[in-house]
Amino acid sequence: VRDGSASPLVAPKPGAKNLYFVADAEGPCMRRFPSSFLVLGVCVLAHANTTLGAGEPSREQLPPLSKNLLAYLEKPEDALDLGTAALLTSKEEFPQADAAALGKQLDALAERLAAKLVKSGTATGKLEALRTLLFDEEQFELPKQDDASAFLLSEVLRQKRGNCLGLSVLCLALAERTRLPLHGVPVPSRESGPGHLLVRYDDGTARVNFDPTERGATHPDEHYAKLFNLRPADLKGGYILSNAKPKDVLNLLLVNLGGARVEAGRAKDAFAPLLKAVNLKPGYAPGQNNLGA
Numbered sequence: 001v002r003d004g005s006a007s008p009l010v011a012p013k014p015g016a017k018n019l020y021f022v023a024d025a026e027g028p029c030m031r032r033f034p035s036s037f038l039v040l041g042v043c044v045l046a047h048a049n050t051t052l053g054a055g056e057p058s059r060e061q062l063p064p065l066s067k068n069l070l071a072y073l074e075k076p077e078d079a080l081d082l083g084t085a086a087l088l089t090s091k092e093e094f095p096q097a098d099a100a101a102l103g104k105q106l107d108a109l110a111e112r113l114a115a116k117l118v119k120s121g122t123a124t125g126k127l128e129a130l131r132t133l134l135f136d137e138e139q140f141e142l143p144k145q146d147d148a149s150a151f152l153l154s155e156v157l158r159q160k161r162g163n164c165l166g167l168s169v170l171c172l173a174l175a176e177r178t179r180l181p182l183h184g185v186p187v188p189s190r191e192s193g194p195g196h197l198l199v200r201y202d203d204g205t206a207r208v209n210f211d212p213t214e215r216g217a218t219h220p221d222e223h224y225a226k227l228f229n230l231r232p233a234d235l236k237g238g239y240i241l242s243n244a245k246p247k248d249v250l251n252l253l254l255v256n257l258g259g260a261r262v263e264a265g266r267a268k269d270a271f272a273p274l275l276k277a278v279n280l281k282p283g284y285a286p287g288q289n290n291l292g293a
Contacts, residue, residue: 062271065092073250073276082246083153083173089253090154092273093260097154105157109133110177117178123206124218126180130171131216140167142213148260151253165256167212168197172249175199183243185209186252189228196224197252202243251281 064070069088072080083106087099116129134140140160149155153169156162162170168184175182181203188195198211211217221241224230234240239248254277258270 063269065272065276070276073247073280077245077247080246080250081173082169082176082249085246085250086153086169086173086253089250089257090152093148093152093257094154097158099154102154102157106153106173107177109138110174112137113174113180114178117180123201123203123208127201127208127210127216127218130174130180130210134167134170134212135215140170140212147264148257151256162212164197164211164213165252168199169249169253171199171210171212172246182210184249184252185241186239186244186248187224187228187241188230188234195228197249198224200243247280251277254280 066088069085069092072085072088084099084103087097087102087106090102091097091099113130113133116133117126120126120129138160140156140162143150143159143161143163143166146163149159150161150163151166151169153166153173156166156170172182172184174180181201182199183202185198185200186195187197196213198209198213201208201210208218209220211219224241225235230240235242254273258274258277261267261270261273
């Protein structure tokens with residue numbers, strides 16, 4: 001759904017299906033799962049109306065996540081490398097992905113970013129270095145289609161395309177390797193299923209948003225609160241439009257992976273990532289709802 005406007009995120013016209021897309025892009029910013037107030041707009045098993053009934057496999061018989069990913073996700077939050085975890089998550093859907101080679105590709109990008117950061121003293125300068133690397137030099141773009149390849153890091157690196165989740169994870173992985181103080185920032189939509197993820201530079205003094213779906217645009221929080229119809233009460237929980245922790249971002253990857261599998265007609269394969277998402281963030285209501293469905 002594109003209306004040709006200059007705004008990078010377009011709200012649907014009155015009476016239209018409540019979905020937010022990237023304007024003038026070849027693919028939507030986020031997945032299209034109609035639901036109410038779900039971060040990143042993922043309503044998976046509930047959307048598919050799927051249950052484990054009589055004659056269906058038990059939970060223990062459903063396809064599990066790999067032991068490598070499960071073991072890595074057990075690490076304490078401060079011992080996690082988001083890039084490594086994201087590449088392991090990618091292998092759940094794309095087992096042919098060479099995580100070691102992709103890790104080296106990520107490291108090489110980080111080395112180039114680090115060289116630029118040395119010459120960038122301010123927060124604005126450092127974000128400009130990131131923007132130049134990703135969008136001018138490497139020419140990362142928005143996805144052509146809305147599937148798992150749009151947000152799983154192996155495919156984002158391979159295709160140089162990603163949606164808001166995929167590009168934000170790439171930014172965060174590079175930030176970890178260069179000690180750039182970036183954080184994921186989740187933005188749900190109260191009136192539509194799909195939401196948004198951006199990153200934020202926050203060193204305790206400077207605080208600047210960076211939207212990778214707009215080539216690093218630096219909109220203030222108020223821009224997203226208005227765009228996604230957020231209320232003051234929504235911002236009091238310390239999650240929405242706040243600095244997310246690494247496991248919060250991994251939770252979103254797993255929930256989106258479950259959603260992509262349901263959309264592809266693989267609802268049973270969605271159970272394992274959803275279960276792990278709930279384990280990572282037990283208080284995340286949409287994950288609980290999706291799993292319970």
